[in-house]
Amino acid sequence: MTAPVRIALDAMGGDHGPSVVIAGAEISLIRHPDTSFLVFGRESEVRPILDRHPKVAAVSEFQHTEVAVRMDDKPSQALRAGRRVSSMWRAIEAVKRGEADVAVSAGNTGALMAMSKICLHTMAGIERPAIAGIWPTVRGESLVLDVGASIGADAQHLVDLAVMGSAMARIVFDLDRPTVGLLNVGVEEIKGVEAVRDAGQRLRALDMPGLDYHGFVEGDDIGRGTVDVVVTEGFSGNIALKTAEGTAKQIAEYLRASFGRTVWTRLGFLLARGAFKALKEKMDPRRSNGGVFLGLNGVVIKSHGGTDKLGFASAVDIGYDMVRYGLLAKISADLARYERGTFSPPTVPAEAAAS
Template sequence: MSDSITISVDAMGGDNGPKIVVEGAALALIERPNAKYIFHGREDELKPLLAQHEKLQAVSEIRHCDNVISMDDKPSQALRKGRGDSSMWNALQSVKDGEAQAAISGGNTGALMAMATFCLRPMDGISRPALAALWPTLRSESVVLDVGATVGADEEQLIDFSILGAAMARALFDVDLPTIGLLNVGVEEVKGLEAVKDASKQLHAHSGQGFKYHGFVEGDDLGKGTVDVVVTEGFTGNIALKTAEGTARQVATYLRTALSQSWLSKLGALLAMGAMRTLRSKMDPRTANGAVFLGVNGIVIKSHGGTDEIGFKSALGLTYEMAHNQLINKISEGLREYAAHDEANKDKNNNEVGSA
């Protein structure tokens, strides 16, 4: 099958061990039967788990590896300890070697980003990779980046993030020119940081080359889904993401408490059970599990470390889509389209100089 996608899995990453990884893969296979898997990790643990899922076992391969990066290793420690041979590194190496179209790990974020950068190398033309999240919105979903790869970003890095985010949006959503917004405080041109203002000017000038630039957006535009891609540096992006998760949990707690306050409200909740179930699935953080590490030569997905098999299944779905829709090609296209504008300007300037 030319359509089959092979996913390389760090089976040992995450707080909940290989069990949820294998069970998540079994569930994911039901939705996307074209997938194949390479599981990197301890064979004695993985073999009996896979044996419980016949169909999955048939499309899977185990690559034994004893060395596991722990959740609290610092990135530099992880590199020293796991470079060249660890379940995380080997998962990435399979992508580098062309055996797999994408890698996924629920392991420690800092370690995964360091290893992915080291193993797969940044793409030509990208000065800094970024971690992108899928943000559920009232309209549908948006891509938000950087949500925590690096603290701070200059003008050029914000533009890289825009090109990367637009490519991811093109790979996921049915849209040719994704809209891009730069996260800022207030929509007036006067406010905000220099890097954000300068990037805004550049994006205005390049609007139409692979994306449509909307302008500045504010924190409350995230939930509204005002744009397809929200761009910001990693500190603010990470805090916005966790603030939104925390607020959603807070409101859910208010709702639960309110509904259990009297027998009448309990009865009401019972009758509205279908509605409550819809709400719960809308707000289930597991459905939005999986962040994409953009800007290296290969597809790398970070699953939440604390997730269960349902969450891991969602992250595998995202992994599959990124590979199936050729994320890396879309990024290359985006980089070319963005550069084309500068080339055209350069030619124009040269001609003008020539004719002067």
Template sequence: MAGPKTIAIDAMGGDHGPEVLVPGAALSLERQPSLNFIFYGQQTRIEAVLKDHPALAAKSRIVHTDRIISMDEKPSQALRHGKGSSMWMPLEAVKVGEADAAVSAGNTGALMAMAKLILRPIAGIERPAIAALWPTISAECIVLDVGANIGATASQLSDFSLMGAAMARAVFHVERPSVGLLNVGTEDMKGNEDVKAAHALLKSAVALPLDYKGFVEGDQIGKGAVDVVVVEGFAGNIALKTAEGTARQIGAYLRAAMKSSIISKVGAFLAQGGFRVLREKMDPRRVNGGTFLGLNGIAVKSHGGTDAFGFASAVDLAYEMADSGLIARLTADINGFHQQLSVASSPSSPSEQPAGSAELRKV
């Protein structure tokens, strides 16, 4: 599977444009020398930055466009007027096979709307989801959905589980990733009806390409209790923003504490190696990049305000997803799961009904 991959980049997206995104691509190229790039945007601005990165320039080409999607443009407006923009064209490149993945730091709503229109959802997927990498005590986990959908049915949450597991195989190289449903408790009777129905679905299904662990609570995400945490987008986005804010809060507390006295300053100096490790672990740039899962193509959303280091992480993620054959594997997983649902919901005698089929028919 490993080999040259082409990443299509919206060079005008985000808060900083090519002045940050091009150096970020250069960093990623250092880690993945087989990469090639197509930059979409204002040619003169891109060329001005690219000339400082000759190795990247040798592996890149530029497609000029003056059409840029602003960060505050509504998704509906972006769809009406976005064709030919620096955001639209990378997605089209993925659709026609000219690129293996698209990366943008631009407007999230506009990117999601365009990606759904251009790449289209995989057959059987009702709603794509945004999946994010999440630092944990042990390593990292994947959380989805973190903002693409408000609310989700039991069937959609089950699909999210398969989508997250496929991403975990691509990124973590684990053949049977562990999956948990985020809930207000771990007991079977807790949670809303959709979450409980999804729990019954996942417990009843057989031969899934994942290890379903049941419910997990919010404090278990950071512990690394499972490889994949599944949640609907409203709660997922709140959880993500809360975690980011808490990390910044802890960092501020530590900095204030280390400057509070002479003794604290001496202690901080002696412990600077440990603080450096802590800072690196808590650095959100390491896990920058949200993936739109459930589409017939790979699209990665970088944080708009990130720097070159953070954007390189998003490009790295796009490469790993493309190199893993994610789309083909996920399509097969979704088809297999939906075939199970179809068989379980078909009329049969009570003795022939599989365990849990009553729960399956309710969805």
């Protein structure tokens, strides 16, 4: 039997703290019994909850931490108050020390990324880490990265995102050679920034067994599921993500208003509530909860702060998969292959217009 996956939990992260973290961990543990936990948090708050979840307690080691990073702390504040002593820092540090294979936190994104960078450092050959999110599409699911770890990108960073994203997609979607698209704009005259065009040329020239470069994609290709991995820099990635969330909420609001209009529409709603349930499940953000920090010497998973136990369980599941199926080894192997010199940009002809 293989060794269990050791998951470090920041029990104080998120809007609901340990009650959601421990309950979510239990759901994931039932799905993956070969898991053990290292739980960091305030003893007075976490212990009683662990006592109510004996399955988790049985496979957990608990360590008391005095400080909890607040959801609205700025990264600089979080570092000042929480470095070395907070549950968030200690969960990440456990990965660094080899005591855990992955850290999962629902704490605030900026603080988690700042601590992860300082504690774990970026992988050799990677300048900046990224956050990859799983995006529901008409065809199933796609990865989108970077959804907000850093702003702006040169061509090299975009290529790194493509390489890291395809490694992650091979695991999450169980694909041999995921398709990768570069997010761009469709106005003919300008056709994107130079970094995106340059990255397109480089990706076309790469010969990677685990990455199928598709070409440019536009914003509406994300929901369409045109490619398995959508690559963009963090500013536009974050705006795309938030805009899609806003649009989904907007349509849900329209739907509610429309169905409340008359007796007939309300009756129709009652008869069709199975359909709405299916729709709601399809759109449920808890199903794909868990942003993966890529490009660090260790795996860190960011759960949405406001999620419930089901959502947190998804984040733990993603962490489990990333470890069990060797995310870091896959990325390292791909980066090594890429740096070994399969790439020679000056000889590449200019890329044709977007697909």
